[in-house]
Amino acid sequence: MTDRLTIATWNINSVRLRMPIIEKFLEEEQPDVLCLQETKCPDANFPFAPLRKAGYEHIEINGQKGYHGVATISRLPLTNLEKREFCEMGDSRHIAVDVPFNGGAVRVHNFYVPAGGDEPDRDINPKFGHKLDFFAEMKAWLQGAETAKPAVLVGDLNVAPYEHDVWSHKKLLKVVSHTPLEVDLFENVRKTGGWIDAMRQFTPMEEKLYTWWSYRAKDWSAADKGRRLDHVWVSEALGTNVRGTRIVREARGWEKPSDHAPVIAEFSV
Template sequence: MPTTKIASWNINSVRARIEIVEQFLRTEQPDILCLQETKVEDGTFPHAPFEKLGYVHRLLAGQRMHHGVAILSRIPLGEHGRHDWQDNGEARHVGARLPNGVRLENVYVPAGGDIPDPAANPKFAQKLAFVERMTRWSEDLREPTLIVGDFNIAPLESDVWSHKQLLNVVSHTPVEVEALTRMQAAHGWVDLGRHFFPAPARLHTWWSYRSPDWTVNDRGRRLDHMWASPEVAKTAVAHRVHEDCRNWLKPSDHVPLVTEFDW
């Protein structure tokens, strides 16, 4: 039975890593690819490689240097606007409506800096406020929706290589975990990663560039997520994390996620 495959990947500059994006599209053949941290303005987005591979439908929210998100698709997309959950104009969200009526939301949550104290670190305060705005939006959501992207939070103890050592490290602090848990409860979101790979199974999507060989110590975190409304989650039939992409030439520090749906 044919399925619809949706991929999500923080690519850390789509122009710098267009070769591995093309490699992934050729080998995995997703129907839709959601990219975060594209680091390119809409006017200079590299359209040609996607056009050549059949991804002729594109929705962009670009920005110079940092941020930026994009949805590339082989199936038609209805534009569904952008949310400024950062409340400062940063390009961190783009939404689409799929032919079956499902909303697809692609989001790049701020990293939050290094100090996990909103009083001492404005970037951390902005991150918490971003998640709070997403939570308020989730409360009012009445349509079948899939939200994907780099949430920059690893919520479960088994989502990081060492819960004890990362408790005070931004991305796994109790205040961030609590904020993301409230967001999940606000709409009854189903975490598709943990739906298919229940905790405490190892499930990582990011490894720091600081490690000379990420495979040796495997100090990963699950920062990238796919969450679905309950009715959408019922149609999910498979989920994979493509760790092998972390070994590709000039890789991103994140790897792609792919979920297949019975559509």
């Protein structure tokens, strides 16, 4: 049956280093599809065996040594693989596949958007310029025919767009990930493509919503200085099928954790 579907997204910050908590997550949550970002692993060294042992036979990867990297693992067949390069940088930051759902398929885009460095000024910080250009390319592509079909876009998009997506709107206005320039570009990509912010569809705007907490805090949970950098967008053609989203916050406190928590989206007919 393909009338129900769960898709999880997680910036794992090294797939080989975090394999124990990936296995724990798969055992406890059992998503149909898990989209990983920042795998930091060349394709030749990707740890297929423990994932297949956990029941995830279908795996597509786009990796590189030491940096970036995305992987989509699934209990369901994956077809129509696409790996798109952005900004002619050679970075492994995107993978797309079709997943069976509702007698047809859902296009699942898995993205790892550049973080953008420290200074929100492209003239002195090329990394910030790269991030802005990356969003411009996303906007040009992810509209029209690409978004007219049932589609999901998940991943670490490295922007916390709204006031309560960060622990302090005022203090972070000049901090990369929450600057007005990034937020405007981010929202432009989303709205131009007709994408729905599934997480905010189920969580009021005045409610805090975080998916990332810095390693720098001695007690990340008590300090709770988080940001929502990880997102789930759905095309309008799939909008009526979203049943909810959930941040698995406790995973941030597991042994040797990523600084991101997983997000799970549920769909049904």
